[in-house]
Structure formats: C-alpha cells, structure tokens
Amino acid sequence: MEAPDVGAQPETTAAAVGDHEAMDMVAEDNMEPNPSQVLAYSETYSEYDERELLLLQRTKETVQMIARDEVNDAIAEVFKGVQSTGIAEADYQRQCEKFHDMLIDHYRRTQSTVSVSPIWDGHDKPIHTVFVRPNLNYITIENDGSRRKTDNKVLQYKDLVYKENKLIKRVIIQGEPGMGKTTLLSKFVLDWCEAASPESQEYRANFSDLETLKGFKFLFHLSLRDSPETSEVVKMIKTQLIDKMYADEDERKQVYTLLQHILKTDKCILCMDGLNEWTTDLNNDPFPIIATCHKQCVALITTRPWTMVDKRIKDSGIDLLIEVSGIMDKEQLVIFIIKSRQTNTSKSHKRFMSYVKEHKLEHFLASPLLLTLLVSVWINSQHFSGSLCEMNCILLDNLFRKATKHEGKFSHAQFLCLKGTNYIYPRVEMLNSLAKLAFECTFSSGKSLVFSKEKVLESLSPEHLKFSLQAGILSERYISSLRSEFSFLHETMQEFLAAFHIAQSNGISISSILGTIRHVLEICQVFMYLCGLDIEKANTLLDSAVHDLKGDISHGLSAYVNGRTNCVFL
Template identity: 35%
Template sequence: MSLDALDCNERLCLRVSLSCLARHLAKFTCIYVRDCQIIITDLRRRLVDHYNDTTSNVPLSVLDQSLDKRITDIYETPKIHRIEITKDGKRVKKEQVLTYKELFYTDDRKPNRRVYVQGEPGSGKSTFAAKLVHNWCDGNRPSTAAPNDHSSFDDLLIIQNFQFMFFIALRESRGSTDVTHMIKKQLIDTLYSDEKREAMYKLVLKIIDTELCLVVRDGLDEWMAPDGSNLLEPSMAGFPNDKCTVLTTSRPWKLADERIKNSQIDILVEIEGINDPYTFCERVLRCILDESKNPKLTALEIRCFMSYRKLTSLSYSPMLYTLFICTWTDTLEEEDPWNGFSLCALYTTLLESLCKKANDITGFFNDLNPPQVKCFSSSKYLRPIIQKVDVISKAAFHLLFSPEKEKSIVFKDHELSNYLTQSEQEFALKAGLLSKRKTKKAFNSSISFVHKSIQEFLAAYHIASNAHLIDYVISGYLRHHAYRDALLELSQVFIFLCGLNVSAANKLSVIMNEHCIKRMGGLYESRTFQDITLAGYREAIANAQTGILLRLSHFEIDEINVMEMYNIWRENKSNVMHLGIIVNHETYRDIHCSPTQCEPISQVEFDLSSCHKLIYLELKGSGIQIQGKI
C-alpha cells in the first residue's frame, strides 16, 4: 500500500510512530555512545594503571631484575642523533634529536609513522621507550601531571595527542607474528577477566581502525619468528597507516638485515647513551645509598676514580655505568674502593649481564669444574655457556692483534667467520657482545665488539688460558708496530691480564719492558709505561694475585705512588736503569690515599746497593734523607 492511499488518520498515526521510533533510536544511540565512551575511558584508565605497575619501574641491574626503581627517579635524558639514509644506502649520523616533535614529525608537518630507535646493548633504548609510555600516562591520569624536569623531550603534548598507546615487549611474544595478537595476549588478557576478553579485543580492533594510536614495539632483536616463517618483524596488519604510528627499538645488527627496506623507515635515530653522566650517577646513588652517605660527594669520588683509572668512556652507557656504580658501592661496604676495586670483577659482571640475555640458564663452577680465572668463580650464568665464551674470546684476541690494524676493531662477516660459526655469531649478537651495522655495500655488514674494552677483556681472558701466545703473537705485534701506538693498544689488555693471570702478566711485562728500553723516545714513553705497569699492579692486588713480578726499568716516584712503586721496585732492583724520586716531607699528610681516608706514609728506604744497572738517579724534595755514599 502506498502512502497516498492512507487516509489522514492513518498518516498521522504513522508519522507519530516514526517520530517515536526516531526518538527511541536517538536515545538508544546516545546511551550506546555513552556506554562505549565509558568502556573506552575505562580501557584507557586500565592501560595507564597497567603501565604504571610495569613499564614505569625499571631494573637497576640486568642480573637482579627485582632491584627496580621508579623511572622518574633514575631517568636521565638520552643522547639521540638522527641517522640519515642516503640515496646510495649509506647511514650517516646527523643532528641531535631533542624533542618528541623532531622524532614523530618531519619538517614540523609530515608525521613519521614508522620510527626506528637503534642502540647498542645498555644504551638506554628500553628505558627511553618506558619514559615515552610514562609521559603518555601522565597526560591520561585524573590528577595533574607531574612536571617534567628534563630540558629535552619536554613537549609532552605531542605524545598526549595519541588517544591510545599500546606497549609491546617483543621478547614476551616470540613465535607470535601479529601485533594485534600480541596486544590481546600482553594487554587485554592481563586487564580483563575471561568473559570480557573477546568483546574487549573487538573493541580494541575498532579503536585501532578509528583512533590515533601509538604502538611501541620494544626489542625487535629479541623477537623470534615461528619456525618456517621468513618474517623479520611482526606484522602490523589491521593498523591503518593514516591512524597508527609505530615506534620500534632494536640493536643495529637487526636493522642491518637486507629484508628491512630503507623505504619502510620514515625516521631512524640512534641512542648513544646519556647526556649528563654525573647527574645520572647522583640519581642512581640516591636510590641505593643509605641516608648517612652524601650522593653528591660519592658521585664526585666516582667521577675522580673513573678519570684516574681511565674509565670515563663507561659513564656514557647507562648499563655499564650502573654496573660500575653498584660495584663501587658494594666495595665501599668492605674496603676502600680506591685500593680494592677490581676491573676484572666489574667486567665479569658485565659479561654475565650480556650473556644472560642470550641464555638465562644458571650453573656454577666448583672443585670438579673450576674456572680458568678466579673472577669467574662466583658467576652463575657463565658456566653453561663457557665454551661459547672461550671461542668468542679467541676471536677477540686474534682480531685485536691482527697484522692488519684496520681490521682489529671493525671487521666484516667473512673475517669473523674464520673464528666463529654461524650459531656462535648469533649467540654473540643476541648477547650483545658483538654489534653489526649496515653498510653501503650489499650483502656485507660492519661488525665490532659492543665496546672496545669488552674485546680487550675477552682477549686478556684468552691469553690467561694460552700464555704461549705472548711469545708467538704479541711479541711480533710489538716488533711490527710503532712502539707508542702498540704500547697504548696493549695497555688495557695487560691490566686485565694482571687480574686474571699474573704469571702470564709477568711474562708479558718482561717483553713490554724490553721493547720500552730499546725503542723508548723519552720521558713521556717511560712514564706512560710506568703508569700502565702501576695500573696492572693495582689490578693484581685487587684480585688477590700472588707472585707479582712485573718488570720495570724506569721509575718516576712521587708522593702519590710511592708505596705501590716501592713494592714494584723491590722486585726490580737488578733491573732499574732510571730512578727519580720527588717527595716533600710536609706533603705526606696530603697524599691522596682516598678522598675519605688519608694516613701519613711511613718511612720508605730505597737500598741502591743492588741497582747495578742504574744509569740515572734524580732525588728531589725535602722529604728525602740520604745515608751512605753516592
């Protein structure tokens, strides 16, 4: 029946019915929209609470995940640079990135939908991602957000423009291929009871399709595709490019894979550590020191010690620096760290921290299976993978002392394959001992140890177990390279070796001293070699080594080193060729034993009657008394 056939009453009734239906539909729609908004608001609140309980707390130590602190207590602004991918594929470090706007937008307008943040192990990638999440949460809390006390990345409105943020720890979803499934498993299944999960998952899919979202994929290098899959990274299927921004953190070796196309990267940045190590040190100390100690003074003491022991480069890596600070404070409880701090113990802890990332199975050395070096005896993650550590250490040694100097620190895949199998390379990359970076040339990558000092520690460990290499390899290395360069290149290996195997270090010091005598160019070289020998002596003492017989022919003794140099001199009376002593009686009480403890040095007697090779003698200062004839 057509509308024209209806009489007036019927038409009026129909209009009234349609009007009522429209009102009911409008009311129902309002209720539905209101209910949806309530559910969406509740989801956002739950996400904020979840992130506040998880990502807003970060562990101080990789070895002890239970020792965690609020990110706001220890966070320090990272040093981030944009990496330009040129037309020929080369990656060039450019300007420093200081704001979220620079990270998420190009030319202030064009959004960067695919953001990649790369960095070496311990550089602060995950902490930066966690702080990003924390900043988003601050804008979605009912109360007023806490003020941001960091000068960089303080443009929080850029982050709060995202209606939703989904943080995914990729290591927790190994074998899963879709980010939507990861969101369900890591977030929805955690936030909701079983009967609500399916409905909430559908709602999240709708939100992803309609709202401006940020997905943070943390740790691409820790994710594994399922067997038989050729995926290099999880699928973002279902995420519209115009609505969703994806920030991915990874180590450089993962992004060096040719399957990641340059066109798939809107912006690539690299975290190189922290901007202000001194402030970071204070923050960490405030979290671990008791109230009786002054964090500012302790931070200053640590900075002086690191400068004194030439360890300043460690302070720019949050992981290395935190390990150092914690090791320092542990030593502080037992003895004066200026005298008892062991570099070998520090690097053993670092080695464990890295290897745990690739294999977290525990195992202990014991009387039936003793370690080759004493500092490994208390470790709990090295015993199960000690064979891998051995072969990686062998590679570290042979590459470091390669006849081709340009290949000693940075090398190629085929050069590394001379020492490591493919599975051993993968272990070293996953652990973070090795770093791989993409180069301009196809099918080739630049590889290096994550930090030169780690390569030197592993090389020293290999020498400690294979002392014959001192004669067969290192002696030739010293002969064929400029003395000063070779001495400096060898110095840190020698210091580590003194703590690992002083017998081998004694042997190496004889060869180094011989080259020092033959090729020395002046006072600078002799003092440099003495400083290296003194540092080695201190490391041997810190590791309770006995039979310390380090060879030295040229001595420059002053108030600061008089006691330690005297101990070295006692074992070198028949070798001494040059002896200079400069001390003043009135400065004895000012001698730096440690910033917190100074005691006057007792009288020291240098008996020169056995110094048959002595050529040069210099005595200066009011603190010297001469007995006998000269």
C-alpha cells in the same frame, strides 16, 4: 383441386423465413442499433464500470493505507535509529573512557620502576627518581643505502611523531645494549599517562611538549619478546594488555571488539620494545603487522643496530631512524643511582667519580647499564676486588645471563676473576670462542674494532654468533644493502678478551704479537689485563717489548707499566 399447389407453399415460406433471419443477422452488423439495444448495453457497461471503479478505489485506499503504515514505520525506525545511534555513541565513549582509564592504571603499575642494579634485577626504583634524558640523534639514510649518524638531536616529542604536521607511521629507535632503550620507552609511556591524566604538578617529562602526547587518545605498550609467535599487533595487544587487565572472558571479548574500532578511528601510539628479541617466523614481514585501515597509528619500535641489517627491511619502510647514544648528564645519573642504593650518605658521588678517574674507568660511564653496574660493584665493595679483570667478568656474566638460563660455578677456575661468576661456566666454550675472535681482531693484521661476518665466523660458529648477538656481547651494524660490520660491546671488552686468549693459550708467540702492531703502547690496555690474568706472560711480553724499544721510550714504558701494575690486582 390441385394438390401440388397447396402443398408447395409452406416449404417456400419456411425457406423465406430462414433467409429473413439470416438477413436480420446481416442487418445487425450493417444497421445502427436501435435505442432499446443501446440502453441495454449502456446499463451493462455502467454496472461493469462501477464495479471496476469500486475495485480501483478500494485498491487505492488499500495501497494508501499500506504506504501510510510503511512510511510511519519508516519514520519511526529513523527516529529509533537516531535515538539508538546517540545511545550507541554515548555508550561507545563510556567504554573508551573506561578502557583508557584502565590502561593508565595498568601502566602506572607495571612501567613506573626500573632496576638500579644490573646484578640484582629485583632492586628497582621509580623511573622519575633516576631518569636522565638520553642523547637521541637522527640517522640519515644516504642514496647508496648507508646510514649516517648526525649531530642533530631530538628535542621534542613532536619531532618523534610528526613530520611537516603529518603523522610519522614508523619510527625506529636503535641503540647498543645498555643504552637505555627500554627505560626510554617506559618513560615515554608514563609521560603519555601524565598528559592524559595528570597526577602531579611536579612531574618531570622527558621533553617539554607534553601536550603533544595529549593529542593521542590511546597508547599501547608491547614487549616483542613476550609475543614471539605473534605477527599481528592487534593480537599482541589482546594477549599482553587486555587479557591481563580483564578477568572475565566476555568482557575481554567486548574490549577486543572495542579495540578494533579504536585503532581504526582514533590517534594511537604503538610502543614496541625489542625488535631484536622478536623471533616470529610466521611471515616475511620484518616488523609486527599493523593493519592498513589503522591509519591514525604511529609505531615506535626499539631495537639493536644489528637487527636493521635484515635485508627485508626496506629504506622506504623506515620513516624515521633515531639512535640512542648514552645520556646527557652522566654525573647526574651517578648521583641518582648512589642515592637510590643507600640509606645514608657514607658514599658520595664525588668519591665515586674520584674512584673512576683513579682507575681510569671513564669509558664505563658512556652506557647507563655499565655506569649502573660500576656503581653497584663500587657500593658492594666487598664483592669487588677492584681489578679491571673482575669488572669485565662481572659484566660478561650479566650479559651471558641475558641469553641463557643455565647456572654454574667454576670449582677450580683458571683465573680468579671467574670465580664469582654464575652463568659463564655452562657456556665456557662460548667465552673461549669470543676470546679467540677478540685476539684475531686485535693482533692478526693490526687492531680492528669493526670486522666482517666472514672474520667473525673464523672463530665463532653460527650458533655462537647468534648467542653473542642475543647477549649483547657483539653488535652487528648495517653499512649497506650488501654489507654489515660487527664489533664488541666496547673496545675495553675486546681488549680484555684478547688478553684472556693470550693468558689461556700456550702456542702464541710473543714476537708474532709485537710484529702486528705499530707501537707497543697500542696494546697497553691488553697488557694491563694480562697482568691481572697471568703475570708471567705479562712479564715475558714486557721484556720483549722493552727490548725493542730505544732510549727514553723504553724507560717511559717501564715506568708507566710499573705504575699501572700496582693498580691491577685480583
């Protein structure tokens, strides 16, 4: 037997088997799978697809459920929002009505009366019993910046708040001291109250178109003097109105929040009295700040003419400029004041008018303040001697009171007309400075009723000038962007103060006085006042004047002076 042949065969078989497995593996890639394999694979994939489909189905159902819940929640929120919006709107309207009614009640308590005696502030009467319609004239701003008073008058409320059916944003109402600006604004407030909530069928409005005011849902009346350190109107409303109308702090906050929305959405009138008394230095804005978003607000601002000289005030910042220049019916006001001051008819307005004509006091009737003052001193005749000098001292004393709180009396007054005053003595140097200015403007280079700031500062210090403007003794009026002019409250006040300066000064030459005038009759009023202050100096002036006159003029002047001197006494 040959051993090698038998032992070699198994090795060969093993190698062949390995090659066969390798070939089978290759065959699996190159040959189509058999049915049993396809079935196995299909079952495996089917199970996978079912699981995947089940997962997808469950995911879809979950998403649908979540979406359905979210949609339902969203719909519920919408309905809830609609419902809450309705409730909020209704609640807002209720809050507005409550605030609106509270304002009207507040105004009818605080704005319904006016003083009928400049001498005694506490003596007041309902405005409707003494109010006489003022003259309101339009002022045009020329191309060169100057301002010219026209003869056109404001005759309706519509003319004050609308222009070409559009709201006027800022209306300036200027007027000299005592012309009734504050009373006019108070009457405006009361007219709005009557339009918004009628109280009497017999109510007399300032203008006939009361329905115009009814179109404004709210009106806010502010005294700028009472908010000297506040620049924003909304904050002024809080301190001057809300804090006074509501006691609870939480309620104040709620109403203040309500106010923000009102000013943004509703038509409102903002009445601001006394721009000349507003002393804030918080910003460079010459007017109280009204937020830009308060587009439905109309601002009515009263002031004195000198305030409008402020260089910060641009022409474009004045939408409408109005001037208060006295009242339409002076005699009617006399009737009202006399009726309000006495319980009987012992003193009639006819007797008063005769008194005015007899003493040539018609010029006092141009201003409601002076008219009321004159009626007061006439009724209280025991306190008024009847001299023009005393009348002027009474007036000056009341004007001084507006700018100072210090009181004091003359123990040994140089002039008797000063004896009854209460506010001049502590600031007597002010009176002397004003008298010097009046003299310089009357006699230095011919009589001048208007004068420059440079002329004023020759006699008054800056402090004295500020005091005089605050008191209303002097007025500053805007002429152009570079110039303003000054004047006394009235020509007669200037003449009285000029005479006062002559009477108290020893170094004034009578000849120098006469040398500055064209005719001696030009200083007739000054001479009359001088007769009441210092008769000796008046006689010296008269002698010098008569010496210069000729023929009939000399005799006529002497007769006139002698006749007038008998009417002037201390």
